[in-house]
């Protein structure tokens with residue numbers, strides 16, 4: 465086993481930091497780290513914190529850290545930044561600064577840029593969550609901006625998902641109606657110090673009443689918070705604990721974990737397969753086929769069949785003839 469992984473397993477935070485970079489960069493050592501650590505995972509309560517830009521996710525995460533620490537829990541934080549991959553990291557720095565500088569050994573905060581490639585967010589994030597879990601944090605908070613697919617991914621990756629809403633966005637109810645509701649285990653109305661917060665809470669409550677009750681009897685609570693003042697945060701942590709207890713009952717957590725680990729296997733398999741395909745297509749062996757494509761002597765479908773035919777034949781002859 466590599467010395468770095470050994471140091472990680474012995475509780476060295478610098479080894480954790482370096483292995484998180486390996487997982488983020490999808491290196492072989494990153495893969496090995498997850499493999500060696502995996503038997504220690506499954507203990508942390510993984511909590512997704514998502515919502516629109518500027519809703520107060522980072523401020524709320526800070527407030528949650530403080531409350532959780534006062535209850536004696538250790539906290540790992542993964543702040544996922546979809547924009548920094550595009551802007552080159554300026555926003556990432558800003559967001560790190562949003563987090564307080566915790567010198568406390570019971571807290572570890574890490575930002576991670578997302579990449580554009582398929583499953584990129586999920587695989588770097590799920591790998592990082594495994595490492596934080598294995599390191600022994602009681603709670604792993606995962607902050608993502610709620611745009612597009614990212615928030616669905618985070619809901620698939622978390623035990624409990626907090627969906628942050630704020631008054632004054634106008635169309636937020638519409639957005640929620642468009643299916644985002646399905647990802648929320650707890651609704652948080654942050655910036656409750658604003659005058660229109662009450663109306664948002666009423667609208668959300670009405671919307672929950674109109675929706676189908678969830679099977680298994682978890683009523684999505686609405687928690688009002690003022691993250692900047694820490695108000696409502698104790699109730700929010702109580703709700704997190706209630707949700708975790710609810711998940712633990714009746715094997716619900718087990719079912720969720722099975723679903724997300726199987727999904728991770730699918731994404732990892734596709735990542736490996738994509739790498740294999742890309743390498744083959746660019747190889748010297750494939751020069752003639754590339755030439756035939758350009759000369760219109762072979763169509764892309766036929767070339768694709770030739771490429772994967774041998775592989776699929778080896779595992780499942782029927783599949784390769786489809």
Ligand SMILES: Nc1nc2c(ncn2[C@@H]2O[C@H](COP(=O)(O)OP(=O)(O)OP(=O)(O)O)[C@@H](O)[C@H]2O)c(=O)[nH]1
Pocket residue numbers: 516517518519520521522523524559562609654655656657658689690691692693
């Ligand atoms: N009035 C008020 N302002 C808040 C509250 N919570 C956060 N803010 C402010 O809202 C702004 C955005 O807060 P962030 O915590 O950076 O929000 P975020 O959702 O993490 O933002 P992104 O990561 O950029 O999407 C900051 O200026 C906060 O001080 C609150 O409860 N009330």
Ligand SMILES: [Mg+2]
Pocket residue numbers: 521522523559562607
């Ligand atoms: Mg933030």
